[in-house]
Amino acid sequence: MPKRFSSVVGRSFGDGVRDAIRSTGLTQRQIAELLDWEEAKLSDLVNGKGGVTEVELAMLLGLCRVPAEDARYLLALFRESREKGFLVFPEDGIPDQVRSLIDQERLANKITIWSMNVIPGPLQIPDYIRALIERSVRAKTVNAEEVVAAKTARQGIFHYSRDFIFYVHEQALRLPVGSPKVMQDQLLHLLAMGNRNYITMRVVPSSFGAHAGLSGSFRLLNYEKYEPVVFTETENTSLFVEDKASLTTYVDVLKLLDGQALDAEQSKELITSILA
Template sequence: MPKRDSTVRGREFGAGIRAAIEKAGLTGRGASQLAGWDPAKLSDLMNGKGGISEHDLIRLLGVCRTPLEESDHLVTMYREAERSGWLQIHGERSPGWPRTLGENEKVATELICWSLHLIPGLLQLPDYLRALIEGNPNSPAKEADERVAARTARQQQLINRRCAMTFFIHEQALHLPIGSPELMSDQLDHLLTMGIRPYITYRIVPTSIGAHAGTAGSFTFMKFDKLESVVFIDAENHGVYLDDKASIEAYSRILKALDQTALGVEESKELIASIIS
């Protein structure tokens, strides 16, 4: 397989290769030597750029003594790695922290989130998320602690990295009562507190403008240093990753339109403060 542009599928495959090497107790250089590869070849593979044949892959997995089930999974991923876009169906409900999302957030240089109905997940207080879980028939109460912990870990990972994050939030999300009035007040106050951080920006799209560019639904636009951008759409029991040129251009136009209609940073803070009071 010739080298290619890195895709979401390709990077997930690369992460799986990296994990297989680590489980074998090897370094990248050590695995390369045992497989008879140039280390740069393995580096490209782990970064989702391909450059190997299926025979090469099977040889590497043999060197790593990868269990048969995981080996078959990686071979299947290898065959699909060039495909753009990815619909991941998770059964009855999506996991609290999908692995693919985590791998992409780990290396993203900027996240731009559009939230139509709710406070964005990365800005939610634990009790706000708990209230959402309680209202969802597909999210068992026994999983609440696990999901809250996963969300908190996601938030902390991005904060620790000081990843640039911009949130466009529709005004209706500020008024939709989730939990008690006290919880909503705490949640809005949390928005103001998070906005103090220089790498976090949020802007409110006012209800008064009526129809707007984001009516199709919420999404997250992830930018990277040396990789193409990715759009992530989260749904009840599945997630969609888009990385083809047409999709990226379409969602870029939506963000540009939201930027033109949203309130400025200070106006947004004033609106939130007025709702709290």
Template sequence: MPKRYSTARGREFGERLRAAIAQAGMTSRQLADLLGRHEAKVSDMVNGKGGFTLLELAVVLGICRVPEPEREFLLSLSPATELNGWWQPYGKCAPVQSHTARTNLAAAKTLISWHPHAVPDLLRTADYARAVLAASATVPTTELDERVRALHEMQELLRNGLDCTFYAHEFALELQVGGRNKHIAQLQHLMRMANWKKIRILIVPAAAGAHAGMAGPFTQLTFPKYQPLIWTTTENSSLFVEEEHAVEGYAAVVQALDEISLDEDQSQKWISRRCVRLQESDGAEDEIREDEDEPFPPL
């Protein structure tokens, strides 16, 4: 069955409008009666399918007493619900949680994620996540607890039967974040997660050298009813890519990473060996000792 046309903007518009209507205690039938329209028309509106005017939307938002910030957001988003792709600039730093990412993650059937520099967000322990956030130059320290909780809420979506494949570079797992003990705990967590039925963790070895994923991290989501999308983030923005050929380009990167990565068994053994080495050492091998530093060679 062909997948129906849907966009990230349209899905978010529909979800947030449905939430506003539910919070007001209204039903589609009641709204249809108040608007003097067929219930099917209201159904199209709340599912982000279009076919309504801004005036009709404004009336619905007024009936439901939607607060001004959300009302303005929905009114501004409404004309763009059929547009492919969505760049979301945030200002100085990203929000505590991306509503768009959460909405699409909850609806997804499969997830493929690539992380060259750090442990994938959805596989991080609370201590690891906190250490990453604390090192940020833009995240307020007063938001650390809230952001860790928000990440945990996103991680809980993995329990909904989502089929996940995480590609991570060897260097990303070697990087010590939060100190030696927290590094060990993070690797142990990865070993546990790798035993979940629907989670695969594959390591791209350093020996592979240059590779197709050097442009940076991204996440590919596919859906039972919608076309796939790519989600990628910067320091203070998110980009949701939906254009068909662009998505195919990322799929080609995934295929190339799969060809050079260790398989599941090899990846688990690599993580286990690294964890054992850290546990057996006294931490001295991980310290940078000033008297052992060698000067850079002359240019």
């Protein structure tokens, strides 16, 4: 069965509509009957596939008594929901803490992450996260413990039902972040996580020189039902990339990294040697 197109913003919009319906205490069928809609029409809407006009959406939001601010947000998402790409300006200034990313990771059945400078976010231990925050440009503007808690909570995505492949540059393993004890604990954590049969760790050695991932870190999310998505981030923004030409480029980067990185066992040996 071909995968259907449902954009990231469309799925985020659908989640918002689903929450609005849930807040009424009514079922989707009951809501559809009140609006004189087919239940399938409402189902398509909450699954991020559109199928309604802006006026019809306004009727639904009014029926669900959605607060004005939330309604404006959902209407804005609705207008963007057929765009292949989603630029996010997070309110807390921490690009990694985007609710949409969390939602998309939970839907994915395979996550591939390339990290050039630091340990990949899902594999970071709390003290490592704190040390990164202390040296970041936002050290004085964010609540460090809230960020640590949010990032740590995201690690709940680890489950045998989805596969994880991490490509990490050797410089990320050797870059001192926090105290020597923090780095020791962090590398030991990498080794422990790498022993899970659904996690593959691949290190790109410094000795290889220039490599395919020099343009920056990113993650590729693959889904059983949807087309894949790439997520990238900067200091102030996060971007979901969905157009086929761009996706092909990122996939090609990963194919090259696959040939440039050490295999899983060699990668574990390198991490162990750094710990020695």
